[in-house]
Amino acid sequence: xxxxxxxxxxxxxxxxxxxxxxxxxxxxxxxxxxxxxxxxxxxxxxxxxxxxxxxxxxxxxxxxxxxxxxxxxxxxxxxxxxxxxxxxxxxxxxxxxxxxxxxxxxxxxxxxxxxxxxxxxxxxxxxxxxxxxxxxxxxxxxxxxxxxxxxxxxxxxxxxxxxxxxxxxxxxxxxxxxxxxxxxxxxxxxxxxxxxxxxxxxxxxxxxxxxxxxxxxxxxxxxxxxxxxxxxxxxxxxxxxxxxxxxxxxxxxxxxxxxxxxxxxxxxxxxxxxxxxxxxxxxxxxxxxxxxxxxxxxxxxxxxxxxxxxxxxxxxxxxxxxxxxxxxxxxxxxxxxxxxxxxxxxxxxxxxxxxxxxxxxxxxxxxxxxxxxxxxxxxxxxxxxxxxxxxxxxxxxxxxxxxxxxxxxxxxxxxxxxxxxxxxxxxxxxxxxxxxxxxxxxxxxxxxxxxxxxxxxxxxxxxxxxxxxxxxxxxxxxxxxxxxxxxxxxxxxxxxxxxxxxxxxxxxxxxxxxxxxxxxxxxxxxxxxxxxxxxxxxxxxxxxxxxxxxxxxxxxxxxxxxxxxxxxxxxxxxxxxxxxxxxxxxxxxxxxxxxxxxxxxxxxxxxxxxxxxxxxxxxxxxxxxxxxxxxxxxxxxxxxxxxxxxxxxxxxxxxxxxxxxxxxxxxxxxxxxxxxxxxxxxxxxxxxxxxxxxxxxxxxxxxxxxxxxxxxxxxxxxxxxxxxxxxxxxxxxxxxxxxxxxxxxxxxxxxxxxxxxxxxxxxxxxxxxxxxxxxxxxxxxxxxxxxx
Numbered sequence: 001x002x003x004x005x006x007x008x009x010x011x012x013x014x015x016x017x018x019x020x021x022x023x024x025x026x027x028x029x030x031x032x033x034x035x036x037x038x039x040x041x042x043x044x045x046x047x048x049x050x051x052x053x054x055x056x057x058x059x060x061x062x063x064x065x066x067x068x069x070x071x072x073x074x075x076x077x078x079x080x081x082x083x084x085x086x087x088x089x090x091x092x093x094x095x096x097x098x099x100x101x102x103x104x105x106x107x108x109x110x111x112x113x114x115x116x117x118x119x120x121x122x123x124x125x126x127x128x129x130x131x132x133x134x135x136x137x138x139x140x141x142x143x144x145x146x147x148x149x150x151x152x153x154x155x156x157x158x159x160x161x162x163x164x165x166x167x168x169x170x171x172x173x174x175x176x177x178x179x180x181x182x183x184x185x186x187x188x189x190x191x192x193x194x195x196x197x198x199x200x201x202x203x204x205x206x207x208x209x210x211x212x213x214x215x216x217x218x219x220x221x222x223x224x225x226x227x228x229x230x231x232x233x234x235x236x237x238x239x240x241x242x243x244x245x246x247x248x249x250x251x252x253x254x255x256x257x258x259x260x261x262x263x264x265x266x267x268x269x270x271x272x273x274x275x276x277x278x279x280x281x282x283x284x285x286x287x288x289x290x291x292x293x294x295x296x297x298x299x300x301x302x303x304x305x306x307x308x309x310x311x312x313x314x315x316x317x318x319x320x321x322x323x324x325x326x327x328x329x330x331x332x333x334x335x336x337x338x339x340x341x342x343x344x345x346x347x348x349x350x351x352x353x354x355x356x357x358x359x360x361x362x363x364x365x366x367x368x369x370x371x372x373x374x375x376x377x378x379x380x381x382x383x384x385x386x387x388x389x390x391x392x393x394x395x396x397x398x399x400x401x402x403x404x405x406x407x408x409x410x411x412x413x414x415x416x417x418x419x420x421x422x423x424x425x426x427x428x429x430x431x432x433x434x435x436x437x438x439x440x441x442x443x444x445x446x447x448x449x450x451x452x453x454x455x456x457x458x459x460x461x462x463x464x465x466x467x468x469x470x471x472x473x474x475x476x477x478x479x480x481x482x483x484x485x486x487x488x489x490x491x492x493x494x495x496x497x498x499x500x501x502x503x504x505x506x507x508x509x510x511x512x513x514x515x516x517x518x519x520x521x522x523x524x525x526x527x528x529x530x531x532x533x534x535x536x537x538x539x540x541x542x543x544x545x546x547x548x549x550x551x552x553x554x555x556x557x558x559x560x561x562x563x564x565x566x567x568x569x570x571x572x573x574x575x576x577x578x579x580x581x582x583x584x585x586x587x588x589x590x591x592x593x594x595x596x597x598x599x600x601x602x603x604x605x606x607x608x609x610x611x612x613x614x615x616x617x618x619x620x621x622x623x624x625x626x627x628x629x630x631x632x633x634x635x636x637x638x639x640x641x642x643x644x645x646x647x648x649x650x651x652x653x654x655x656x657x658x659x660x661x662x663x664x665x666x667x668x669x670x671x672x673x674x675x676x677x678x679x680x681x682x683x684x685x686x687x688x689x690x691x692x693x694x695x696x697x698x699x700x701x702x703x704x705x706x707x708x709x710x711x712x713x714x715x716x717x718x719x720x721x722x723x724x725x726x727x728x729x730x731x732x733x734x735x736x737x738x739x740x741x742x743x744x745x746x747x748x749x750x751x752x753x754x755x756x757x758x759x760x761x762x763x764x765x766x767x768x769x770x771x772x773x774x775x776x777x778x779x780x781x782x783x784x785x786x787x788x
Contacts, residue, residue, distance in 0.1 A: 039506035052528035076379040098237030106248035117430035127188040142242035144197040147188035154191040155412040156250040159184035160269025167196035173428040183400030212687040217348040221304035232702030243276040260284040266399040267336040278322035285327035285411035289399040293359035299608035302354035308701035309614035317371035327411030333398035352696035361394035457704040471750035474718035494615030516584040531624040533593035534560040536584035548642035548781035552580035555649030560592040607697035629664035660715040671724035676736035710743035720756040720780040726764040
């Protein structure tokens with residue numbers, strides 16, 4: 001008997017990859033559940049699930065190129081007709097990159113000087129350089145260098161360095177670029193007025209909070225991205241706005257002397273120049289260096305380039321069609337080599353992986369040809385104003401090669417026979433100037449702007465959600481919530497096709513307890529995507545009886561075994577306390593599904609792969625739960641109207657999202673996760689904020705202005721809803737949890753169903769308590785509670 005107990009414990013500590021075990025001399029794999037086929041796979045099913053989802057998302061990414069064409073209806077009959085035909089696409093791109101804050105009207109540039117240095121930085125025979133700033137929105141300024149030619153003015157240009165270059169490097173005032181690559185300076189020498197903005201860098205020294213004393217190795221760009229993403233903003237959108245604010249200034253200057261406006265950029269600056277030209281038709285010509293290529297592996301780039309739904313509508317070829325018929329010069333130059341974020345070190349960790357390398361020329365050429373094919377389908381010759389500049393036989397050139405700069409200048413109306421040779425005598429006259437202080441100003445302004453949006457977000461959710469809903473009869477409430485349920489699914493969780501395959505259930509018997517037996521279950525969902533879990537069935541079922549089901553959901557890095565494990569000494573037992581097994585002992589049918597948040601970076605990278613497609617891991621999980629509900633509802637001993645959900649930690653996240661969009665769950669219990677979710681993900685004043693941790697997959701686009709946990713719970717109502725919260729649970733603060741839950745309690749009271757919602761605080765850590773929640777399940781799933 002002792003040997004059998006040890007074997008069971010060993011089995012439960014492992015994922016159910018140890019198959020064909022013998023239990024009492026009977027091969028468990030030979031005893032599938034009735035009306036199912038035997039489950040014979042010997043793989044680690046949690047890893048197999050991740051591999052299958054990866055294949056599914058890879059295939060979906062490949063198909064996106066063709067599928068996105070349904071969102072376009074280009075009309076090439078005239079430039080005006082073309083602009084009208086792509087307006088909706090341009091507007092969606094603006095929202096997609098978070099360039100949504102209203103810019104202040106341009107009022108000119110402000111000179112930046114101090115007691116230790118003047119605003120005049122340098123002067124040559126050809127041009128002057130001043131330190132300047134210009135207002136973008138509210139208290140956010142762009143800052144950089146302003147180069148003004150002394151002779152005839154030929155054009156006005158915004159020149160953007162890479163994120164790891166200062167404007168001084170691009171102008172030749174600081175080391176880092178050979179003279180021939182200093183394209184901002186070279187354009188000024190040809191007679192262009194040039195603005196060179198500062199970009200947020202890839203350093204990490206500012207990425208943290210003095211208030212709570214926590215710091216990270218996230219680059220400045222990732223740190224700002226994480227905050228902004230939750231609020232429908234993006235570091236890309238912020239900096240595109242800075243570029244367009246410079247264009248606003250040039251428009252003011254054009255009242256004095258009309259000149260064409262261009263944008264040019266390298267690396268991260270190339271990305272910004274490209275997007276700015278796509279969004280603003282005032283940009284007559286653009287030069288994009290070290291950026292243009294296929295975006296099919298966007299998920300492998302640094303996370304601050306992660307853009308929700310981008311690939312569902314836009315690759316670089318499609319974005320280029322937003323630039324045409326204006327001029328676009330693509331320069332295949334060596335991209336910035338970024339192997340990853342700064343290295344983790346004492347007191348600094350948590351950054352997301354992601355790298356940049358120079359794309360193979362074949363990828364660049366193929367994407368450029370794809371752009372040409374999109375345009376050639378019906379465009380007159382005047383739309384053919386794009387060129388690809390390379391070195392010999394597809395080798396790299398530049399950045400800012402003579403050929404690329406000449407092509408760019410020609411599109412701005414200037415045709416030099418040869419570019420002027422740069423003057424090597426340029427020197428910075430500010431002496432003790434510190435570019436790090438300027439970087440800090442730029443960083444702090446964007447951070448404070450984002451935190452200000454966070455502080456306003458509750459008011460935005462009020463306008464978005466609550467102002468449209470007046471609690472009344474519960475059936476009316478359900479109807480009123482239907483459009484918002486769809487928005488949560490489409491815009492936050494992400495839509496995947498409903499299960500396209502029959503469940504095709506495969507099972508095997510794995511556990512035998514005095515009061516219940518356990519079967520492992522595998523269900524098909526979509527090609528390469530399956531659902532998997534443990535089904536625990538009480539042994540005292542009577543013929544024809546239909547009982548309630550509790551779906552018990554594990555947390556991050558867990559498995560179905562985690563919620564069934566009965567060994568108090570095991571790590572798995574401690575947070576879950578075998579709550580699935582305990583509920584089965586009480587007579588409930590229990591299903592413990594596996595959710596694919598396992599494998600550390602492996603599942604987080606799946607989130608990265610899903611986001612550009614406009615879906616998330618919860619989109620996959622939702623599809624799996626659709627199939628689980630369908631299969632459970634068809635079992636002869638299950639009452640499909642009494643299927644409840646109970647999840648801890650990441651399972652609590654599931655408890656907020658899946659029942660909010662799937663009405664097959666009769667109730668939901670969120671344990672160890674209910675929170676003031678926007679604060680949990682954006683706040684810099686709470687040391688338990690996800691801003692400081694390695695859960696880089698946690699971001700949900702624009703959730704702060706749409707659905708906090710109060711709103712998600714409102715979509716679960718009028719079905720019963722409960723929160724389980726330990727006072728020592730570090731995932732949140734009691735005050736935050738109570739504050740957010742008060743909105744839920746108020747709603748249920750106004751609906752006249754106050755008895756359908758509860759919160760239980762208990763004196764404990766991040767764990768299942770299993771007291772008030774068990775009573776809640778018995779009461780609302782209408783199953784008699786055993787005598788204690």
